[in-house]
Amino acid sequence: MPRSAASIEKSKALEIRVHPEGRHLVSGQMDEPFFWLADTAWELFHRLDEAEAKLYLDKRAAQGFNVVFVVVFAEHGGCTLPSRAGHWPFLPLDPSSETYQPNVFRPNPAYFDFIDWVVDYAATVGIRIALQPVWGNYVAGVYHRIEHWFDDAEAAYSFGHFCANRSELKPLLRYPYLPWLNGGDVVRHWFDDAAFNARVGLPVKEPHIAVKDYDPIFEAFAEGITAGEAAYRGDGSKPFIAFHPAARWLPDTPKAISSHMFPKSKWLTIDGIQSGHAVRNTFIQPKDETYGKLNTFTAQNSVDVVREMYETSGKDGSLRPVIDLEPHYESTHYSFKPEEPFWKASNIRQGAWQAMFAGAAGLTYGVNSVWQMNNLASTSHPPINHHTASEFNWFDELDLPGARMVSLVRTWFLARPTFFSRTPDQSFILSDTFDRDTPEDDVEGKDAKLIAGTRCRQGKWLAVYSPEGAPFELDLSVLPGHKATANWFNPRNGVTTPAEPVDLNSGAVSVTPPSTGSYEHDWVYYLETTSVHI
Structure with a gap:
């Protein structure tokens, strides 16, 4: 359904901008202080229906959340499971094939009908949907080692432009003034599937590329989004684009900090990290003469990286707000390992307060069952077949104590008499x-x-x-x-x-x-x- 003019105005009123001093965020006509309080709901478009999405958004709005992260081309099952309404994100390359392969140059309008509804409804309850066009596994493979459907700058630009402008439906512009997420649990430099498979003894696909710089792809996404929004901005302002990185990076490549990976990119609105979910380096790290040991952040030390971002961001003179875009999630095993303890509300609280005292412009929260919209009884969209799979239903974990506690952080900081001088x-x-x-x-x-x-x-x-x-x-x-x-x-x-x-x-x-x-x-x-x- 086309968006109404009133709906677009509601989205415009929720636009997030950077304060002139560069360290804080503002929103509204009077540039009111904006405390970024985000939740991660990556699989919402893929796994929920309207009633469930409304339940989720109503709850998070009541708890004080004002941003929700959702990915359009889903990380898990994006090419093996359609949406709850039975739609794929892209029209198929071969309609006669029993196996779905996306034509990434042809987004499926039917799939976007539900996205339109979610964006509109979220705006009515004061939530900005932060759209991630595709998950990073479709760009670089990363931990999933699947087909790189977006290992192509032209495809990245085309889909970024489509999401920002919905050009097929002019002049009914769809998603104005929302925050955008580039990346998707990925870093700029990564070894390809062939390099990984050669080390672990799996079949190697040619050509073999040891390490690839995916900068052209991420730049193309940002350029497409910027060009798509230019059609209705008209005042020279730029869209709000963050980069959602992984928590690990290769030796001899920039740290997994947005401004380190993209030091010259003018589209980068805020500096961000994923401090991740590991209390210690428990992931299997590939070791050989080429790569050595992968670097990784440690979740309980997230304050270290926030402080580093604050101290180093904007070396070119243009200061940026800093946010941990994916800290450790509540009710989630350390490193997603079932034998490890769960991250508790006290861990979430400690990381949140320390990050804010280190200069962060806001917080991101997450729960393992919620980001994947896990429903243990679902027959159409069963739990994901992955080591991160949750043991709980998403709707049973919306009221975990950490959700209330991070909202208290927001309330406390907004009550200070001089918000912008902190x-x-x-x-x-x-x-x-x-x-x-x-x-x-x-x-x-x-x-x-x-x-x-x-x-x-x-x-x-x-x-x-x-x-x-x-x-x-x-x-x-x-x-x-x-x-x-x-x-x-x-x-x-x-x-x-x-x-x-x-x-x-x-x-x-x-x-x-x-x-x-x-x-x-x-x-x-x-x-x-x-x-x-x-």
Whole structure:
């Protein structure tokens, strides 16, 4: 169905933009502060019907989420299972064949009818659907080792343009002002299937290419999206495009940080990472003389990478907001291994608060069953045949405690009196912050205990996050004035309680949280000046 003018205006009102100072996001006509709170629902278009999608979107909107990630060409079963309505994302190359092979230059309008409905309905409840045109396995193969249907810049440009403009339906433009995701759990440089198969003893397809730079493909997606939106923007503004990377990368290639992989790409709106799901390096890593050991991020140390992005992003002078686009997911086994423990709400909470205190512009949340829309009783779309398969139904895990707790982070930060002047700062914490930078301390979870600081550049307030309730000492000289109110915020339940009053003239203060000992005793300490002389 064509979108109405009113529907397009609703989407325009939800457009996300970068604040002029480059570190924060805004939305709305008055450039109101925008705290990115995203959920991952990659398989929504592929596995849900309208009633189920409405249930999911209503729940996430009520919980405070304002962005949802969905992929058009699904990662799992994109070429073996049609959508719930029985449609494939592309018309078949050979309609007479019993095996579906997509003609990637001919998107299927019937498949997009449901996408249209989801985008429209999400807008009515305040959610922006962040569209990922294709999963990265169709570009580089990566961990799936399947056909590279989009290993072609012309196809990437064509489909990016179609998604952004729906050119076959002019002048009824479809998806204006939505955020876009390039990539899809992939990196710019990767070995091809032949290289992988040669190492593990599987058949090798020719030609053999050791490592390929897929930059032309990702640039083409971005160029197609930009050109598609240009038809209705008209004011020279550019679309919001992030790059969703993997958590691993090859030796002697750029880190899996968006700005490291695409340092000259003007389309990159924000800097992003996937800090991933591994508490330690438990994946099988290919070793040989050519590749050595794959590099990987460690989930509990996600704050390290957020800090690195914040410190290095925008070396060309144009600062970018930074976001962890895929941190460890709640109710998900470490490294997706059934013998490993589950990531708990306390892990999600610790990573979220530390990321925000390190300068992130928002958070991304995820649950293993939810991103894959797992339905254990489904006969049409059974659980995925993959090591990441979930043990639970998606609709039974919408109310996990982590979803409520990340929403509390959003509420707390939006309530600060000077949202845009927030800056990460460890220097005013005089005691040990448990931040280990030396190689001998580079162990799993090394910075999960980090006591993190952030403050207002104008000297109005400061805050400290203590993930295990450890005590700390503060230099009060960063807050000009005489008096300050102090309180404790409990990130587990959202309750604020008064703390001991602070005399700013004392120079320093020792602070002991109300409880201590583990991640179940984390606290946020907040000081706000009541008399300021600047």
